[in-house]
Amino acid sequence: MEALEVKGSLWLETEAGRFLGPGRVELLQRIEQSGSINKAANQMGMSYKKAWEMVQSMNAQAGTPFVLTQTGGEKGGGAKITPAAQGYIAYYTELRHRFQEFLAHESAKISKIIVEQGT
Amino acid sequence: MEALEVKGSLWLETEAGRFLGPGRVELLQRIEQSGSINKAANQMGMSYKKAWEMVQSMNAQAGTPFVLTQTGGEKGGGAKITPAAQGYIAYYTELRHRFQEFLAHESAKISKIIVEQGT
DNA sequence: AAGCGTTATTTTTTTCAAAATATAACGCTT
DNA sequence: AAGCGTTATATTTTGAAAAAAATAACGCTT
Numbered sequence: 001m002e003a004l005e006v007k008g009s010l011w012l013e014t015e016a017g018r019f020l021g022p023g024r025v026e027l028l029q030r031i032e033q034s035g036s037i038n039k040a041a042n043q044m045g046m047s048y049k050k051a052w053e054m055v056q057s058m059n060a061q062a063g064t065p066f067v068l069t070q071t072g073g074e075k076g077g078g079a080k081i082t083p084a085a086q087g088y089i090a091y092y093t094e095l096r097h098r099f100q101e102f103l104a105h106e107s108a109k110i111s112k113i114i115v116e117q118g119t
Numbered sequence: 120m121e122a123l124e125v126k127g128s129l130w131l132e133t134e135a136g137r138f139l140g141p142g143r144v145e146l147l148q149r150i151e152q153s154g155s156i157n158k159a160a161n162q163m164g165m166s167y168k169k170a171w172e173m174v175q176s177m178n179a180q181a182g183t184p185f186v187l188t189q190t191g192g193e194k195g196g197g198a199k200i201t202p203a204a205q206g207y208i209a210y211y212t213e214l215r216h217r218f219q220e221f222l223a224h225e226s227a228k229i230s231k232i233i234v235e236q237g238t
Numbered sequence: 239a240a241g242c243g244t245t246a247t248t249t250t251t252t253t254c255a256a257a258a259t260a261t262a263a264c265g266c267t268t
Numbered sequence: 269a270a271g272c273g274t275t276a277t278a279t280t281t282t283g284a285a286a287a288a289a290a291t292a293a294c295g296c297t298t
Contacts, residue, residue, distance in 0.1 A: 012126070071264040071275045072263075072274075076272060168247085190246075192295045192296050195244035
């Protein structure tokens with residue numbers, strides 16, 4: 001057994017289910033950067049519909065909306081994220097960093113342990 | 120936003136992909152306890168075929184087999200897990216315990232943080 | 239030799255999620 | 269009024285995974 005690694009995934013959950021994970025955070029960041037749900041979805045190889053449903057779900061679960069949209073107008077419309085969303089993104093990023101340190105630490109220990117048990 | 124919790128999932132990975140996670144560990148434990156792939160699968164609401172494929176995949180990825188099977192015989196056949204599998208189960212259980220402590224610690228901190236940022 | 243409960247394997251069917259397609263509305267620009 | 273790029277929504281199609289079903293083999297017991 002070579003190159004055994006500890007991997008994992010992390011998300012925030014409310015009583016209504018998953019609230020914020022890697023996919024939603026990336027979507028929010030791409031909406032922030034591009035100003036468009038459509039562009040963000042295309043960048044991620046995701047259908048507009050799915051992205052829009054993720055936005056709906058987040059807006060519903062958070063007390064305050066995470067994404068504000070506008071239909072029509074100068075550039076056809078657009079979307080931007082709220083300060084609340086930015087706050088959660090910052091928190092999630094720090095949390096993920098601590099998690100990656102946990103995983104790296106456990107991965108560093110693992111080879112020793114497996115050798116000890118003799119497989 | 121009430122009752123926000125940090126949740127996650129954890130597994131071991133080799134260059135060939137996922138090797139050991141919660142589902143496989145539970146399957147191994149139930150095979151050990153029941154002496155049968157079939158019974159273990161039924162207990163987990165899983166088809167025999169899927170359980171058998173998981174066993175095949177584990178046996179292939181680990182250098183040494185994790186499950187030994189016998190067809191025919193006194194009770195029609197059966198399966199048991201090897202000491203190597205038992206060693207990995209013990210390691211994974213300890214790892215999961217440390218992970219749950221990480222999650223609990225982060226969940227305890229989270230409410231404070233969210234309040235601070237004013238949502 | 240017939241029966242049993244299991245492992246082992248293939249084939250078929252079903253289910254469900256994802257993708258694709260289509261349509262409408264919106265508000266600006268020209 | 270026509271065109272644009274977007275949001276918003278419903279409908280259809282596709283595909284892949286899961287489930288179900290069917291078959292065979294195995295080695296013991298009776």
